[in-house]
Amino acid sequence: MVKRCIVCHAPAIYKIKDTSDYYCDDCAQENFADLTMLIKVEEEAQRLKAFIDEKMDENTLGNDDV
Numbered sequence: 001m002v003k004r005c006i007v008c009h010a011p012a013i014y015k016i017k018d019t020s021d022y023y024c025d026d027c028a029q030e031n032f033a034d035l036t037m038l039i040k041v042e043e044e045a046q047r048l049k050a051f052i053d054e055k056m057d058e059n060t061l062g063n064d065d066v
Contacts, residue, residue: 014038
């Protein structure tokens with residue numbers, strides 16, 4: 001699912017941490033002085049994927065004892 005910019009609805013590249021506010025590159029540059037304070041959507045997706053993979057591995061390992 002593609003996240004969309006809350007300003008112009010273009011595909012989002014940045015996200016504000018702990019919110020559901022997403023921004024495209026142009027709107028992020030226009031609205032924020034320091035883009036390093038924003039989270040890149042792809043980085044957040046990779047962290048989420050790693051977390052899910054870790055939890056799935058834990059569940060798989062736990063089921064071997066049954």
